[in-house]
Amino acid sequence: MNIAPKWLLHCAGPAAALAAAVCAMTTDARAQDYPTQDIRFMCGFPAGSGADVLVRYMAEKVRPVANRTVIVENKVGAAGNIAAEHTARAKPDGHTVYVHAASAIAANMHLFKKPPIDAAKDLQIAAGVNKQPFMVMVAAGSPYKTLAELTAAMKQKGDKASYAQSNTSGKVMGELYKQVTGIKAVEVAYRTANDSLNDFASGVVDYGMMDPVFALSHTRAGRLRMLAVSTAERMQALPELPTMAEAGVPGVELLTWFAAMVPAGTPKPVVETLNKWFNQVLATDDAKKFLNSFGGDPFITTPEDGQALFRKHVKDWEGHVRAAGIEPQ
Amino acid sequence: MGFDLFQNLATGFGAAVSLKNLGFALIGCLLGTLIGVLPGIGPIPTIAMLLPITFGLDPLSSLIMLAGIYYGAQYGGSTTSILVNIPGEAASIVTCIDGHQMAKQGRAGAALAVAALGSFFAGCVGTVFIAAFGPPLAAIAQEFNSPDYFSLMVLGLVTAVILAHGSVIKAIGMVLVGLLLGLVGTDVNSGLTRYTFGISELWDGIDFVPLVIGMFGIVEIIRNLERSTLPRAQFSARLKDLWPSRKDFDASWRAVLRGTALGSLLGILPGGGAVLAAFASYTLEKKVAKDPSRFGNGAIEGVAGPESANNAASQTSFIPLLTLGLPSNAIMALMMGAMIIQGIQPGSAVMTKRPDLFWGMVASMWIGNLMLLVINLPLIGIWVRLLSVPYRLLYPAILLFCVIGIYSTNTNIAQLVLCAAFAVFGYVLLRFGCEPAPLVLGFILGPLMEENLRRSLVISRGDPMVFIERPISAILLAATVAVIALIVLPQFRKTREEAFQ
Numbered sequence: 059m060n061i062a063p064k065w066l067l068h069c070a071g072p073a074a075a076l077a078a079a080v081c082a083m084t085t086d087a088r089a090q091d092y093p094t095q096d097i098r099f100m101c102g103f104p105a106g107s108g109a110d111v112l113v114r115y116m117a118e119k120v121r122p123v124a125n126r127t128v129i130v131e132n133k134v135g136a137a138g139n140i141a142a143e144h145t146a147r148a149k150p151d152g153h154t155v156y157v158h159a160a161s162a163i164a165a166n167m168h169l170f171k172k173p174p175i176d177a178a179k180d181l182q183i184a185a186g187v188n189k190q191p192f193m194v195m196v197a198a199g200s201p202y203k204t205l206a207e208l209t210a211a212m213k214q215k216g217d218k219a220s221y222a223q224s225n226t227s228g229k230v231m232g233e234l235y236k237q238v239t240g241i242k243a244v245e246v247a248y249r250t251a252n253d254s255l256n257d258f259a260s261g262v263v264d265y266g267m268m269d270p271v272f273a274l275s276h277t278r279a280g281r282l283r284m285l286a287v288s289t290a291e292r293m294q295a296l297p298e299l300p301t302m303a304e305a306g307v308p309g310v311e312l313l314t315w316f317a318a319m320v321p322a323g324t325p326k327p328v329v330e331t332l333n334k335w336f337n338q339v340l341a342t343d344d345a346k347k348f349l350n351s352f353g354g355d356p357f358i359t360t361p362e363d364g365q366a367l368f369r370k371h372v373k374d375w376e377g378h379v380r381a382a383g384i385e386p387q
Numbered sequence: 388m389g390f391d392l393f394q395n396l397a398t399g400f401g402a403a404v405s406l407k408n409l410g411f412a413l414i415g416c417l418l419g420t421l422i423g424v425l426p427g428i429g430p431i432p433t434i435a436m437l438l439p440i441t442f443g444l445d446p447l448s449s450l451i452m453l454a455g456i457y458y459g460a461q462y463g464g465s466t467t468s469i470l471v472n473i474p475g476e477a478a479s480i481v482t483c484i485d486g487h488q489m490a491k492q493g494r495a496g497a498a499l500a501v502a503a504l505g506s507f508f509a510g511c512v513g514t515v516f517i518a519a520f521g522p523p524l525a526a527i528a529q530e531f532n533s534p535d536y537f538s539l540m541v542l543g544l545v546t547a548v549i550l551a552h553g554s555v556i557k558a559i560g561m562v563l564v565g566l567l568l569g570l571v572g573t574d575v576n577s578g579l580t581r582y583t584f585g586i587s588e589l590w591d592g593i594d595f596v597p598l599v600i601g602m603f604g605i606v607e608i609i610r611n612l613e614r615s616t617l618p619r620a621q622f623s624a625r626l627k628d629l630w631p632s633r634k635d636f637d638a639s640w641r642a643v644l645r646g647t648a649l650g651s652l653l654g655i656l657p658g659g660g661a662v663l664a665a666f667a668s669y670t671l672e673k674k675v676a677k678d679p680s681r682f683g684n685g686a687i688e689g690v691a692g693p694e695s696a697n698n699a700a701s702q703t704s705f706i707p708l709l710t711l712g713l714p715s716n717a718i719m720a721l722m723m724g725a726m727i728i729q730g731i732q733p734g735s736a737v738m739t740k741r742p743d744l745f746w747g748m749v750a751s752m753w754i755g756n757l758m759l760l761v762i763n764l765p766l767i768g769i770w771v772r773l774l775s776v777p778y779r780l781l782y783p784a785i786l787l788f789c790v791i792g793i794y795s796t797n798t799n800i801a802q803l804v805l806c807a808a809f810a811v812f813g814y815v816l817l818r819f820g821c822e823p824a825p826l827v828l829g830f831i832l833g834p835l836m837e838e839n840l841r842r843s844l845v846i847s848r849g850d851p852m853v854f855i856e857r858p859i860s861a862i863l864l865a866a867t868v869a870v871i872a873l874i875v876l877p878q879f880r881k882t883r884e885e886a887f888q
Contacts, residue, residue, distance in 0.1 A: 104432075104435075105431060105435035105436060108724065110435055111435075111724050111728070114435070114436075114439045115439065115728075117439070118439040131798060133798060134591070134798075134799065135587060135588055135590065135591060135799065136588075136590050136591075137590070139587070140587065140799075220845075226578070229578070244848075245845075246842060246845050246846060247575050247576045247578075247842070247845075248575070248842070249575045249838060252714060255529075256529055256530070256531060256532050257532060257533070257846070259529060260530075260532060262532065262533075262846050263846075271727070275723075275727070275732055275733065278732045279732065347730075348728065351727050351728065351730065352727065384578055385578075385579060387573075387579070387590070
């Protein structure tokens with residue numbers, strides 16, 4: 059039973075927050091009343107990061123659909139795990155939603171010695187957000203036009219070849235590519251993808267495994283060229299770009315996907331409601347255009363399929379981390 | 388070329404000078420000044436939170452507003468540096484050194500006015516600089532590879548030693564402590580965490596905001612409170628004292644020119660251009676001054692030079708973004724995000740495909756600088772009056788804003804604990820006569836230096852000759868050797884010691 063007066067709930071700002079707090083203390087809101095208070099979207103990266111831009115966009119678009127205030131809260135640290143733990147321990151009522159790369163949370167299960175949560179058990183996927191590939195890139199002036207040409211040339215070059223990466227996914231993709239093809243290129247690590255641009259241009263690195271935002275902007279500017287995407291299927295945003303398997307390197311598969319995650323044990327009707335909201339936003343042209351501009355496709359899925367993919371990624375990353383020789387922290 | 392320049396600027400002013408765009412420039416500048424004045428609340432979270440609002444605006448208006456926040460914060464940051472010794476952001480740390488001394492001597496008005504005028508002048512030059520030399524300069528920045536960055540950082544760190552006005556040994560010690568603090572967190576090359584003691588809050592490294600607020604702001608408060616009589620800042624509302632004297636102008640105009648030149652050049656380089664520029668300008672002013680002993684005791688050149696330098700650099704740091712699509716710092720990365728959302732791919736194509744947008748933004752930079760001057764000059768009287776508030780009322784307010792600022796960066800209590808630890812550490816350093824400025828420079832440049840050193844050696848497969856073979860790197864290292872020679876030459880040492888005893 060909701061005993062807070064209706065007018066209190068409609069007040070904006072602190073009054074609503076207070077009312078919400080009163081509700082939470084006095085009685086559990088029933089699932090069909092959801093949402094009964096402001097909704098919090100947790101963001102695992104600082105304000106202003108790429109992830110933050112995405113979370114704030116979704117918050118902006120879900121707000122009118124949910125007809126509720128949606129607040130973005132940045133809980134930064136430990137590669138997204140602090141926000142993941144915060145969400146997992148939150149009340150399972152759908153008012154705390156972690157909008158983050160589910161693939162990264164899955165990866166963290168093996169990148170950390172003591173992961174604070176059991177990702178696929180403690181978190182429930184409510185909805186998908188996007189799917190993003192990683193790209194195999196070469197400089198625009200590079201002689202290699204296809205992945206097969208690059209692979210053949212790198213086999214020739216042996217350990218004189220170098221490649222760029224700027225994060226864990228790029229590192230894993232680089233290692234998997236080397237293992238599948240047997241090439242011996244040396245990894246050059248960069249703090250951000252942008253730091254690598256001068257080294258691409260001057261030929262210091264022969265190729266790189268880069269994120270789609272970086273890849274797209276510099277391909278359009280005519281400085282770099284994309285050879286293949288790391289996903290199992292081609293991207294709608296880039297239909298002309300082959301997958302690595304199509305380009306002759308099977309067995310390298312890496313997908314980044316953002317999702318809306320809620321604590322396990324959140325009532326099914328609440329999860330369904332969230333799913334409906336997100337899918338409604340993702341179906342708009344505006345959302346498609348927004349996600350495409352960052353090199354991704356909208357990811358419309360059910361909570362069940364999302365959870366299955368989540369479990370698969372937790373399993374896959376165990377192999378990825380071992381393959382890349384990353385020592386858990 | 389000359390004709391093109393004027394035609395381009397005309398296009399820009401045509402696009403930027405609409406009532407709507409002027410309005411957005413004003414909103415941006417006001418917001419920026421406000422967040423710049425509040426310690427710890429930086430432009431990055433502000434721009435991030437305003438980003439969704441700009442989705443609905445047209446691209447030029449939204450970029451003008453975001454850019455206004457950026458310059459506004461630069462201006463506002465120097466205000467707190469001068470008044471209460473709390474740098475609003477990294478580039479205004481140097482302003483604290485002499486600016487706050489001036490405020491203590493009752494010359495806060497002069498310091499604020501010189502900072503505002505110097506910044507305005509530098510902003511104007513920076514704008515013309517972008518319009519005239521943007522593309523060719525961007526091409527030079529593109530020539531910088533890892534070894535060159537390493538050598539640049541080495542030069543920056545060595546010059547940091549000159550910054551201090553105590554013993555050279557202590558200054559070197561401080562730079563090294565800064566380097567060590569900078570290494571905390573995840574190592575880029577191996578992906579392993581270092582010096583984190585299993586505390587997950589330290590995995591991403593020590594945040595800049597708690598460090599600076601602890602070591603500068605809180606230490607300053609402790610220092611003021613430990614006096615038996617609380618300081619009453621000399622305060623004079625006479626207009627004469629709010630405005631720089633003839634002598635002040637004479638002393639500072641050359642510093643403004645030199646700072647502007649340095650800042651315009653260093654701003655183009657990605658990664659902390661504005662910070663390096665401010666430090667470099669201070670070093671240069673101290674070197675060329677007839678009487679270097681005045682530095683650290685309220686030398687107006689020590690405010691004029693660095694303030695001009697950091698503002699010129701914050702202007703020219705748009706060059707890599709606008710011409711290459713390369714963000715040179717976190718704020719530029721945000722601006723890039725804003726452009727992508729608007730369907731604009733940052734880079735040279737913007738100049739040819741959307742000249743109104745490109746030149747409109749360049750023109751709006753100048754307009755923004757003018758607005759800031761108009762906003763800030765009348766405010767000087769109010770800021771200075773703030774100092775007449777009894778310190779027992781002022782300090783809890785400052786402390787409160789510091790705490791809010793730190794907490795708001797990522798809503799993590801651990802940051803406040805860090806800040807408290809740095810305040811204690813900073814106080815101990817103060818008692819030992821060690822200055823925090825070289826430490827902060829080491830903290831900022833150290834990780835960049837290490838990263839580029841190791842990357843250079845990976846690329847050269849372990850051959851250190853790579854630092855001498857590349858001409859840019861070789862020149863920078865030669866300059867470093869020259870600076871070291873200046874420090875160790877006995878004659879220099881003598882004058883140095885004379886100067887500071």
